[in-house]
Amino acid sequence: MLLDIQNIDVLYDDFQVIWDVSLNVKEGEMVALLGPNGSGKSTILNTTSNLITPKKGSIKFNGEEISNLPTFKRTEIGISHVLERRRVFPHLTVLQNLNLGAYHPKAKEMRQDSLEKIYKIFPKLSQREDQLASTMSGGEQQMLAIARGLMGMPKLLMVDEPFLGLSPMVTKDLINIFKNIVENGISILFVEQNVRLALSMATRGFVLESGRLVISGDSKDLIDSGEVRRVFLGN
Amino acid sequence: MQAVISGLLMGLIYALIASGLSLIFGLMEIVNFAHGEHLMLAMFSSFWLWALLGLDPIVSIPITILILAVCGIATHYFLIRYVLKAKMLVQICATFGLAIFIRSFAQFLWTPDFRNVADPMLSGRIEFAGIFIGQPQFTAAIVCLFAFIGLYWFVTKTETGLALQATSQDRQAAEVLGVPSNKMFALGWGLGLGCVAIAGSMMSSYFYIFPDVGINFSLFAFVAVALGGFGSILGCLYAGIIIGLVESLGGLLIDPSFKLLYVFAIYLLVVVFKPQGMFGRY
Numbered sequence: 001m002l003l004d005i006q007n008i009d010v011l012y013d014d015f016q017v018i019w020d021v022s023l024n025v026k027e028g029e030m031v032a033l034l035g036p037n038g039s040g041k042s043t044i045l046n047t048t049s050n051l052i053t054p055k056k057g058s059i060k061f062n063g064e065e066i067s068n069l070p071t072f073k074r075t076e077i078g079i080s081h082v083l084e085r086r087r088v089f090p091h092l093t094v095l096q097n098l099n100l101g102a103y104h105p106k107a108k109e110m111r112q113d114s115l116e117k118i119y120k121i122f123p124k125l126s127q128r129e130d131q132l133a134s135t136m137s138g139g140e141q142q143m144l145a146i147a148r149g150l151m152g153m154p155k156l157l158m159v160d161e162p163f164l165g166l167s168p169m170v171t172k173d174l175i176n177i178f179k180n181i182v183e184n185g186i187s188i189l190f191v192e193q194n195v196r197l198a199l200s201m202a203t204r205g206f207v208l209e210s211g212r213l214v215i216s217g218d219s220k221d222l223i224d225s226g227e228v229r230r231v232f233l234g235n
Numbered sequence: 236m237q238a239v240i241s242g243l244l245m246g247l248i249y250a251l252i253a254s255g256l257s258l259i260f261g262l263m264e265i266v267n268f269a270h271g272e273h274l275m276l277a278m279f280s281s282f283w284l285w286a287l288l289g290l291d292p293i294v295s296i297p298i299t300i301l302i303l304a305v306c307g308i309a310t311h312y313f314l315i316r317y318v319l320k321a322k323m324l325v326q327i328c329a330t331f332g333l334a335i336f337i338r339s340f341a342q343f344l345w346t347p348d349f350r351n352v353a354d355p356m357l358s359g360r361i362e363f364a365g366i367f368i369g370q371p372q373f374t375a376a377i378v379c380l381f382a383f384i385g386l387y388w389f390v391t392k393t394e395t396g397l398a399l400q401a402t403s404q405d406r407q408a409a410e411v412l413g414v415p416s417n418k419m420f421a422l423g424w425g426l427g428l429g430c431v432a433i434a435g436s437m438m439s440s441y442f443y444i445f446p447d448v449g450i451n452f453s454l455f456a457f458v459a460v461a462l463g464g465f466g467s468i469l470g471c472l473y474a475g476i477i478i479g480l481v482e483s484l485g486g487l488l489i490d491p492s493f494k495l496l497y498v499f500a501i502y503l504l505v506v507v508f509k510p511q512g513m514f515g516r517y
Contacts (some may be wrong), residue, residue: 049411075413087408089401099394102402103413152412 001060002027002187003079003156009056010040010047010211017043018211020057025156030178030188031196032198032219035208036232041191041211042084045158046081048189049074049081061156076104076154082189082229085164086145094125097133097144101151118147139170143177150181157181159190163197175201184232195232199223209229238483248434248478251290251379251460254471255387261466262403262423265315265326269334271453273428277303277340277435281431282350285439291356292439293374301431307428311421313460319420336452341446348445355440375437382433386426387468399423401468438452440481451495455482458502464515471483473513477501 001057003025015024015088018040025031033041035088048059050071052219059076080101089098098118102111119126122143128136133144142162149157162178163171178201182188192198199205206216207228215227222228245454256270258417265274280302284295310333317330357371390396399407410416443450459478462469484496505512 003500051407051411071410072413072415073254075411078491081411083408087405089404091404092397092400096397099413100397100414103398148412206328 001025002029002062003189004058005044005048005061006058006060008047008054008059010043010052010148011055012052016055016211018047018054021205021211021213022057023210023216025189027155027187028182030182030202032202032205033189033191033208034195034198034205036193038210039137040211041208045081045160045189045191046140049079055082062163075152075154078153080152080154080157082114082149082159082162082191083155084139086106086138088133088136088141088144088148090142090159093130093132093171094136094144095129096228097148098125098151101148102153104152107151107153108206111151114151114153115188118150121150121180122147125223137210139166142166142170142174146174146177150186150228154186156187156189159188161191161193163194195228196201196223238487239480240366240368241372242480242483243476244372247383248273248375248438248475249452249455249459249478250472250475251383251386251430251434253456253463253475254383254468255427256453256456257463257466257468257471258386258390259423259427260431260460261408261468262399263315263319265319266330266457267427268330268453269310269337270456271449271451272334272337272341272363272432272454273303273306273449274435275276275444275446275449276337277432278304278426278439278448279341279345279443280432281436281439282352282444285352285355286393290367292436293356293408296433296436299388299436300429303428303432303435307424307426308421310428311424315420315424316417326402338446338449345446350445351443357440364517368478369441371437371440375434375440378437379434381429383472386430391469395422400478402480411424424452455498458498459503461502462505462512463514467512467514469512470512485486 001024005023007020009016009021011022023042033044035041047054048052050069054067057064061079073217084117085115098115102108124140124143125147133141146159161173180190199222202219204217205219207214214231215225252274256267259265259267277299280299281292281295284290284298285292291303314329314333318326322450355371357374359370359420360367361370361373390399399419399422402416406416455478459471459474462477463474481497481501486494
């Protein structure tokens with residue numbers, strides 16, 4: 001098991017948002033984290049990055065307990081987190097953004113290699129190396145954010161709402177890119193609201209509702225599940 | 236012409252002081268109200284190194300930089316770290332309180348007397364095409380300009396500088412990529428006060444040194460940061476020069492005692508008409 005989250009409770013100050021959630025990702029697997037607005041999907045990713053520390057429960061990565069490891073040390077052990085709404089550095093160039101993705105010493109050493117690989121996956125970025133990130137379109141910024149995450153040479157790539165605001169064309173590109181990444185042996189855990197789209201890509205899915213895990217399993221079982229339909233559409 | 240040159244020279248010093256302030260603000264959105272007091276500490280550091288060890292302010296620059304950088308890092312670890320997530324008012328009180336503390340403590344330790352470094356290495360004047368320029372003023376401006384260029388190079392061209400910029404643009408995104416923001420903040424304080432140390436050392440050759448000396452400079456630095464644009468280091472250079480020129484040319488206009496008026500008039504104009512400043516991001 002690459003990522004193994006067990007029975008975590010998460011609180012913002014005194015306000016509990018996650019109750020007893022368990023979730024796992026195997027090596028080389030694409031997993032979707034589903035749920036309506038405000039169900040706690042992003043919080044799960046943020047907890048895995050320790051942007052917020054869980055009150056209870058354990059988070060293991062490659063078998064090691066990491067719930068107290070500071071955020072900035074997590075890229076080094078192989079977790080890359082692409083935050084919601086891209087969050088590229090607007091006043092830095094594309095290349096500078098990418099270089100910052102390879103910040104820890106191991107990734108820094110391999111920077112040139114990673115860059116070449118990434119330009120193969122995202123050819124557009126190589127043409128835009130010297131452009132400021134803020135001048136790119138939303139879709140390009142999303143590509144940059146994901147490419148930046150890959151520069152850290154992760155074993156697990158967590159992506160928060162990757163398809164938000166993307167055109168159908170770009171969405172299609174991104175789906176292929178995700179498949180490509182997984183074929184290269186990197187696991188992906190992504191958050192998505194579009195159930196059909198997410199389950200068509202992922203091998204497994206976890207469905208959250210109001211901070212609790214309601215159902216999880218293989219995509220093909222979830223896609224026809226009445227429970228999933230109830231969560232998203234009501235009774 | 237004389238006024239233009241002396242305004243320009245003073246402006247370069249303002250620019251360096253302001254860029255220290257701007258760097259810290261850009262990084263963590265905290266205004267260092269104790270910036271002038273840190274400048275005063277730098278001047279006193281120069282003074283005491285001269286008075287006790289006989290080191291000329293020029294020679295003791297590295298020591299003063301070290302003292303102020305340590306002071307900056309300590310400020311971060313012992314004070315700022317605890318108010319980072321606090322409300323803005325709390326942050327203002329923290330650095331404003333620090334200012335009052337440093338100033339009062341300086342008065343307590345060193346009395347409010349005016350002191351100066353007698354017989355500094357830099358003295359006398361140089362004449363150039365009928366214009367007289369004080370040697371210490373001239374050297375101070377040049378050193379500050381080089382320090383500014385060095386700072387700008389560091390922030391825009393080095394790996395660590397890039398991480399510093401990333402932290403200032405999006406702290407969380409940088410942290411997730413592996414940039415430890417707490418260390419970056421400490422570095423920002425070290426660099427910011429390092430700038431002040433250079434400016435203070437250079438000025439101690441020709442300024443009187445007393446516990447309240449920093450007040451005007453910090454006000455000027457605030458005006459420069461507002462004019463240049465919060466968080467923009469390059470903006471500080473232009474703004475510092477403009478303020479230096481306005482101050483010295485304004486002194487010729489009606490009466491030298493009115494010169495501060497023009498400088499603060501700039502501040503009001505900026506706030507009303509272009510609150511983001513010349514190069515501002517906010």
